[in-house]
Amino acid sequence: xxxxxxxxxxxxxxxxxxxxxxxxxxxxxxxxxxxxxxxxxxxxxxxxxxxxxxxxxxxxxxxxxxxxxxxxxxxxxxxxxxxxxxxxxxxxxxxxxxxxxxxxxxxxxxxxxxxxxxxxxxxx
Amino acid sequence: xxxxxxxxxxxxxxxxxxxxxxxxxxxxxxxxxxxxxxxxxxxxxxxxxxxxxxxxxxxxxxxxxxxxxxxxxxxxxxxxxxxxxxxxxxxxxxxxxxxxxxxxxxx
Numbered sequence: 001x002x003x004x005x006x007x008x009x010x011x012x013x014x015x016x017x018x019x020x021x022x023x024x025x026x027x028x029x030x031x032x033x034x035x036x037x038x039x040x041x042x043x044x045x046x047x048x049x050x051x052x053x054x055x056x057x058x059x060x061x062x063x064x065x066x067x068x069x070x071x072x073x074x075x076x077x078x079x080x081x082x083x084x085x086x087x088x089x090x091x092x093x094x095x096x097x098x099x100x101x102x103x104x105x106x107x108x109x110x111x112x113x114x115x116x117x118x119x120x121x122x123x124x
Numbered sequence: 125x126x127x128x129x130x131x132x133x134x135x136x137x138x139x140x141x142x143x144x145x146x147x148x149x150x151x152x153x154x155x156x157x158x159x160x161x162x163x164x165x166x167x168x169x170x171x172x173x174x175x176x177x178x179x180x181x182x183x184x185x186x187x188x189x190x191x192x193x194x195x196x197x198x199x200x201x202x203x204x205x206x207x208x209x210x211x212x213x214x215x216x217x218x219x220x221x222x223x224x225x226x227x228x229x230x231x
Binding site: 035037044045046047050058060061062094096098099100106108109110111112114115116117 | 125156158160162166167168169170172173174177179211213215217218219220221222223224225
């Protein structure tokens with residue numbers, strides 16, 4: 001079955017750019033939407049944004065100015081970049097498969113496959 | 125942005141209890157609502173999608189209902205494995221928002 005694995009530095013300095021990659025195995029990245037979600041220590045979940053395999057994106061308005069999500073279909077990977085990080089960006093970052101079908105209308109079926117999460121700490 | 129409000133924030137219950145968690149949206153989202161269960165140190169797990177559809181492999185004691193702005197997740201008979209934090213999540217016009225979570229604790 002499809003599995004997701006996040007990878008990237010666990011420590012990032014303030015004002016720098018956080019970069020993470022999610023590798024999709026056991027299936028193709030094609031035909032699905034793929035989201036990034038984060039969870040600060042002891043807090044709830046925050047959706048960061050998604051990318052469709054074709055490259056189209058949509059971001060959380062509260063993070064939009066600092067977020068870039070990209071996809072590399074040849075590697076079956078998608079990536080997150082978050083710029084100008086502060087301590088408030090310290091969190092566990094998850095990638096997930098996001099079941100949205102866009103036809104004449106939108107049909108949404110939830111995020112059914114998640115990575116295990118990777119902890120990113122912002123500190124000098 | 126659509127805001128999602130869950131209640132209660134914490135719930136104390138015993139094994140065998142019927143448990144209900146409520147999620148309210150700040151505007152109508154039709155039935156585009158999902159419920160997740162998260163255990164400490166683990167990724168969330170999808171339980172319910174489209175407000176009332178049970179994800180494959182999820183026990184039938186979990187059920188969801190509602191449409192528009194008010195939704196509920198019900199656990200018909202709480203089991204030891206169910207103590208966790210539950211989140212609702214909405215979809216609307218390409219955006220998604222999670223509720224703040226409801227922690228179900230052992231009474």
